Amino acid sequence: MESKIEVLSTVTIQKSPDLYKIxxxxxxxxxxxxxxxxxxxxxxxxxxxxxxIYRT
Known part of the structure; x- marks a missing residue:
């Protein structure tokens, strides 16, 4: 069984210390x-x- 991951959107943003929480x-x-x-x-x-953002 093959897992397919599709990229839906990519955006570059300002780095923030709490970004990983989101x-x-x-x-x-x-x-x-x-x-x-x-x-x-x-x-x-x-x-x-x-x-x-990915679709799995």
Whole structure:
């Protein structure tokens, strides 16, 4: 059985110390709807983060 993950949206935003709390809350709340949220540091700008929404 193959798992397919589809990127729905990606946006670069200002980095914030509490941003991970929002992503964690979204993942816990919406996993039943086959949605997953990711947060990564921007490789080009240390003050930015990349927020991604996936469908699983």
């Amino acid at each position: 992503v964690d809350s979204l993942n816990r709340t919406l996993k039943e709807r086959d949605l997953m949220f990711g947060l990564a540091l921007d490789k080009e700008n240390d003050e930015k983060a990349v927020f991604t």
